[in-house]
Amino acid sequence: MTQLAIGLIGAGAIGRAHAATIAKSSECRLAAIADPSDAGRDFAQNAGIAWFADHRAMLATATLDGVIIATPNDLHLPGALDVIAAGLPVIVEKPVAVTVAQGLAMADSAEQAGVAVLVGHHRRHNALLKTARRMVAEGALGMLTSVSILAGFAKPAPYFDLAWRRQPGSGGPVLINLIHEIDLVRYVCGEIATVQAITSNARRGFAVEDTAAVLLRLVNGALVTIALSDATAAPWSWDLASGESPNYPKQPAKVQTHFLCGTQGGLALPTLEFWSYAGTPDWFTPITRQELQQPPNDPYIEQLRHFCAVIRGAETPLLDARDATASLRATLAVHQAAASGQEVRIAP
Numbered sequence: 001m002t003q004l005a006i007g008l009i010g011a012g013a014i015g016r017a018h019a020a021t022i023a024k025s026s027e028c029r030l031a032a033i034a035d036p037s038d039a040g041r042d043f044a045q046n047a048g049i050a051w052f053a054d055h056r057a058m059l060a061t062a063t064l065d066g067v068i069i070a071t072p073n074d075l076h077l078p079g080a081l082d083v084i085a086a087g088l089p090v091i092v093e094k095p096v097a098v099t100v101a102q103g104l105a106m107a108d109s110a111e112q113a114g115v116a117v118l119v120g121h122h123r124r125h126n127a128l129l130k131t132a133r134r135m136v137a138e139g140a141l142g143m144l145t146s147v148s149i150l151a152g153f154a155k156p157a158p159y160f161d162l163a164w165r166r167q168p169g170s171g172g173p174v175l176i177n178l179i180h181e182i183d184l185v186r187y188v189c190g191e192i193a194t195v196q197a198i199t200s201n202a203r204r205g206f207a208v209e210d211t212a213a214v215l216l217r218l219v220n221g222a223l224v225t226i227a228l229s230d231a232t233a234a235p236w237s238w239d240l241a242s243g244e245s246p247n248y249p250k251q252p253a254k255v256q257t258h259f260l261c262g263t264q265g266g267l268a269l270p271t272l273e274f275w276s277y278a279g280t281p282d283w284f285t286p287i288t289r290q291e292l293q294q295p296p297n298d299p300y301i302e303q304l305r306h307f308c309a310v311i312r313g314a315e316t317p318l319l320d321a322r323d324a325t326a327s328l329r330a331t332l333a334v335h336q337a338a339a340s341g342q343e344v345r346i347a348p
Contacts, residue, residue: 004065005031009055009079011040015070021300027308032062059086066311073170077102084109089116089311095179096324103325116310118317119324121183125299128270133188142264144222150257152232172208173230174334183327191219195333195344203231242270
């Protein structure tokens with residue numbers, strides 16, 4: 001099978017992670033990089049890959065089968081519209097855009113042109129979460145009652161040397177990190193009906209939050225609490241506990257971060273620890289613990305495999321721009337709820 005030629009727009013940290021994933025694939029190759037920075041040029045030249053200062057020049061010149069966009073968030077929409085106009089399938093890194101209107105504009109453009117757009121919420125490709133989603137859907141937990149999520153981690157000071165990470169509208173752990181939890185909730189547990197939230201910037205004093213407490217009511221009636229902080233010395237976050245990324249050290253002990261509770265059972269992630277009763281649930285009788293087996297996978301590699309299958313017409317996008325915009329809408333509602341002190345309803 002001929003290798004697919006992939007173009008990369010943006011050669012920062014996330015773009016280089018995509019490049020590293022492509023290097024492991026037998027299905028595709030990195031054919032061109034567009035990045036206006038000297039660092040982007042040097043990265044491309046050192047890798048022996050065609051470099052363009054402007055992505056439009058890359059689209060006009062390079063022979064490509066698909067494109068990955070890993071630029072700053074505010075450049076997602078204009079880049080995606082250019083790729084869609086070129087008729088090329090594209091992965092757009094999360095968040096899909098910086099506003100709901102922009103996300104919907106991208107979805108409309110893709111649907112009108114008949115071009116596949118995938119959004120890089122890579123966790124949807126994690127086999128652990130696919131198993132959890134299936135268990136919830138099949139009723140292994142009964143009816144969901146509550147979900148508790150811990151997302152605490154320590155970002156070092158140099159992380160904030162990039163100004164956009166300290167600025168409202170682009171920085172802060174709500175938009176950068178919580179959006180993963182929001183999308184996970186939607187994917188595994190169900191759609192979100194309302195959002196309540198409190199945020200704080202007391203630890204760093206930046207214009208953006210460093211900590212948030214979030215309460216979601218799902219359409220199915222379950223309640224979700226999320227404790228989020230990027231200024232916390234703790235291992236209780238999916239990134240640190242799941243082992244899905246080699247960028248983070250392996251934890252010395254099993255760490256649970258997501259707790260799904262239902263009328264017939266409970267499930268803890270990422271270990272797939274399942275608790276249930278042999279008969280009718282009753283807190284006076286013994287409860288059984290099972291650690292379910294699920295071979296680990298690399299969700300980034302699976303996301304790329306899926307993208308190649310979409311390019312070849314063998315699969316349809318697991319997460320398109322319209323679906324990703326729903327996750328963005330709920331994430332932005334966290335800021336709205338925190339600022340107003342009011343519950344925010346999520347439009348269907």
